[in-house]
Amino acid sequence: MSKTDLRPALSRMLPYTPGEQPPPGKFxxxxxxxxxxPPPQEVIRAIQDAATGPLNRYPDPTARSFRNEASRVLGLPSPDWILAGNGSDEILTILVRGFVGEGQKLRLPYPSYILYRTLADIQGARWEQTPFLDGWHLPTMFGQGDADLRLVLLPNPNSPSGTIVPKDEIAKLAESLPCPLVVDEAYADFAGDNCLDLVRSHDNILVTRTLSKSYALAGIRFGFLVGSPAILGKLGNIKDSYNCDYLATVAATAAIGAQxxxxxxxxxxxxxxxxxxxxxxxxxxxxxxxxxxxxxxxxxxxxxxxxxxxxxxxxxxxxxxxxxxxxxxxxxxxxxxxxxxxxxxxxxxxxx
Amino acid sequence: MSKTDLRPALSRMLPYTPGEQPPPGKFxxxxxxxxxxPPPQEVIRAIQDAATGPLNRYPDPTARSFRNEASRVLGLPSPDWILAGNGSDEILTILVRGFVGEGQKLRLPYPSYILYRTLADIQGARWEQTPFLDGWHLPTMFGQGDADLRLVLLPNPNSPSGTIVPKDEIAKLAESLPCPLVVDEAYADFAGDNCLDLVRSHDNILVTRTLSKSYALAGIRFGFLVGSPAILGKLGNIKDSYNCDYLATVAATAAIGAQxxxxxxxxxxxxxxxxxxxxxxxxxxxxxxxxxxxxxxxxxxxxxxxxxxxxxxxxxxxxxxxxxxxxxxxxxxxxxxxxxxxxxxxxxxxxx
Structure with missing residues (x-):
């Protein structure tokens, strides 16, 4: 073993490869x-104004301006139902770190977003894939688990299929699962429906959102988690103190207001x-x-x-x-x- | 145990409390x-230009524009000696996740930057504090360890003292340690000296930097790690794919050029x-x-x-x-x- 070896779990993992990002303009x-x-004009103006703002000061650690606006727009009881992050990627990392210990297990459907497997690998955790049934339904066993199962991740709409699991099925899965069910709603704005109301009726349902897709802001890295304040308060302790950039928060606040x-x-x-x-x-x-x-x-x-x-x-x-x-x-x-x-x-x- | 309990290690930890951030203007x-x-004028102009840039596209996953400019300014052999992150906080998180497994150990001097302890707690790892000697020297034992010791963190200059450990002492510590020695140089620009050349002579010395202090950019969240390309390549696999915001990267690139x-x-x-x-x-x-x-x-x-x-x-x-x-x-x-x-x-x- 050398002085600079990474954790053994990491030397075995396959890194996640995102889609190709060629220089702009060529493809x-x-x-x-x-x-x-392009994102809404309000976003561009907000960034240009903020460029002369207090860049020398640390940003609001909890992105309150964004959470105020987002909770209003999404009809949530209060801003405490929202945890903001540096893209929904960071939110997913926080969730895996929060719930899944080394050797424990997370579950995802298959085929689906394989980043979840990488997040399990980084954590030294195990992952388990449940194949979708014909018609992109999930088998009952997707909602069953033992004490080792600490997190279940379900992109809805799913990638690569673009399909959705109906809300009543999601509610039933959460009820039978022994752990949190994260509904990754990166694409929900294109679906016409979402699971935000399930978060209020089921405290083990958590919903992730991103501004990278429907809000045209992949460049600024801003995502958020919707869940009960008790759980979000605890998860907030494991994020970096100042995880949300000032400019990104300003841009995200303007974007979520542009309904x-x-x-x-x-x-x-x-x-x-x-x-x-x-x-x-x-x-x-x-x-x-x-x-x-x-x-x-x-x-x-x-x-x-x-x-x-x-x-x-x-x-x-x-x-x-x-x-x-x-x-x-x-x-x-x-x-x-x-x-x-x-x-x-x-x-x-x-x-x- | 409830469905939404966090990992047991997390329920015991004390969260890190950053300094108070009151609304601007009052204090x-x-x-x-x-x-x-305020940051240099070039930064403000660069952000205002970038506001009409490709915000709808994912940013460069490796912040190449910044790494090119920074490696030139810092006299590093190539951009591959730099890993960029969402503030040096994220870099520190990546380091702890990369090197320290559950139950393993990291070391820090005392009194020092207590965030390191929180990072160990989040990882389910142990931390060990070595008190500074009179005159803010470090005892020989700070450079000794067993197989469980997987990371040593040394802020230089240190906080809260503002003191530095001389470079020849740091080189000796790295030589005797069984693991990486991270020199956290958040404040090095105010010290007139730094450990960048030690990174080239000692592959277990890694240096973290931030743009939050000397570059007046705490708001935009940008930090970086300097280390050998072999190690940084492996650490890069455990960061979020798009950890660096497009606007932050543009701002940081302009800032590092403003020597x-x-x-x-x-x-x-x-x-x-x-x-x-x-x-x-x-x-x-x-x-x-x-x-x-x-x-x-x-x-x-x-x-x-x-x-x-x-x-x-x-x-x-x-x-x-x-x-x-x-x-x-x-x-x-x-x-x-x-x-x-x-x-x-x-x-x-x-x-x-």
Whole structure:
């Protein structure tokens, strides 16, 4: 053993690889589910004003301005139902650190967001994948567990499928589980429904949100957790004291206040998504109907990797994903109509 | 056990309490070692430009623009000697998670930065404090350890004392230790010397830096680690993928390039510090000569807590600190000359 060896658990882990991030401008990026639109004007103005603000001072440790506005917009009883973080990635890290000890276990559905496995690996914990049933339902056993099971994570809508598990099923899962059930609602604004009311009826349901997708703010790193104040108070003790940047907090506060902008942008993107789904089906793809800002599709030819390469050669990035024991396919983010048309035309050319 | 209990290790821990952060404008803040000056103009302009940049896109996962500029300014062999984070707090969290497993041990000097203990507690690890000797030297045993000792943390300059351990002593400690030695250089720009060259000669020496103090950017949350590329590559796997905000990275890149501004600001603050030290001594305080942007002082009357309250009542915040088995005193940040004069006048009034 050398002086600088990392913990043994870490030397065995496979690091998480996010989608490719090429220099701006070169590609049409439909690979990481970012918004193709700029954030609301209010956000840009707020950042420009804040640039001459108290940058030399530590930010509010609890991002109160954001929590006040968000609790009002989301109809929560008080700002204490919100814990803010440096992206929902940090929130997920806090949750795993908070609930899962070395050797204990977290559960996720499969195929799903594989970052959860990396978070378990970093913690020296175990992870367990429960395959979705046909039609993207979850088996009853997803809601059962022993004392070692300390956290269950469910992206809803799910990635890569874009599907949702109905709320009544989620409530039942939480009731039978021996631990917290985290509903990762990164894409919920595109779904028309969400689990925020379940947080109030079930204290072991926690909901994560991000401003990276529907609010077009992946660059500023801001996410949050909704849960009962008793639990959030304890989780707050394990975050870094000043985890939320002043500029990011200002931007997030302006963004969450821009609900008219959100409604219009989501409506536009959902219309583009419907066109994508129709056209992909016409091209022979099997398309999973999506409630998120991306579409999962497979083609009978099975040439997904080749399609991905062909698109990339033509300056369009989509996500090729291969899930062992399950299958591969393409996850294509909802871009602007023009970006999506470019992608669809290239796929048509590839297939002809 | 309830469904939502945190890990047992966490229910026992004492959360870290950062210095008070009142609403801006009400107090002269000399309690959290922020810069009293605004950041360089280049930073403000860079943020205002970036506000219309690609906020909807994920940021560069490795903050390359910053690492390029910082490695040039600091004379490092390449950007791969730098790992960037959401404040040096996040860097410290990554270090503890990377090296110290549940039940293993980290070491810190005493009195020192007690956040390190909280980081150990969160990890379910143990911490061990080694008291400084007279004259703020470290005993030989600070450099000795068994297999359970996985990380040693040394703030240099130290807080609350503002003192430094000489570089040749640090090199010797690293040579005898069985684990990494992290030199936390949050305040090094005020000291006139640092351990960056030791990182190249000793692969178990790692240096943390922050832009919160000397660069006047506590609001934007940016810090970094300097170490050998082999170690930083492995630590990079356990950070969140997009830990550095786009705006913060732009601001930090502009700031680290403003070396003339840094030299002038540090010189001004060190002159103010000298005046503070002289005047506090005239008022009867025992003053520890400081190499940082704060001064630690005690008074023969022992009335430190009362002085703190008196100052607060008069809108001046300083940090009252009480270290069990060691003693208490006041840690006063170096503000502007005007801010420092207000504080000194109030102390004179209290003592007369």
């Amino acid at each position: 049409i990026k439909l690979n990481t589910n970012e918004s193709p639109y 008219d902008w959100l409604r219009e942008t989501v409506e536009t993107m959902n219309q583009t998504r419907a066109r994508m789904e129709t056209r992909l089906a016409e091209l022979g793809f099997n398309v999973t109907p999506s409630k998120a800002n991306f579409v999962w599709c497979t083609h009978p030819s099975g040439e997904h990797e080749a399609m991905h390469q062909f698109l990339k050669k033509n300056q369009v990035l989509v996500r090729y994903m291969n899930f062992p024991d399950w299958g591969d396919g393409l996850r294509i983010s909802v871009g602007t109509d023009q970006q999506v048309d470019a992608c669809l035309m290239l796929l048509e050319r590839y297939l002809s | 002269i803040k000399l309690n959290t070692n922020e810069s009293p000056y 003339d501004w840094l030299r002038e600001t540090v010189e001004t603050m060190n002159q103010t510090r000298a005046r503070m030290e002289t005047r506090l001594a005239e008022l009867g305080f025992n003053v520890t000569p400081s190499k940082a942007n704060f001064v630690w002082c005690t008074h023969p009357s022992g009335e430190h807590e009362a002085m703190h309250q008196f100052l607060k009542k008069n809108q001046v915040l300083v940090r009252y600190m009480n270290f069990p088995d060691w003693g208490d005193g006041l840690r006063i940040s170096v503000g502007t000359d005007q801010q420092v004069d207000a504080c000194l006048m109030l102390l004179e009034r209290y003592l007369s």
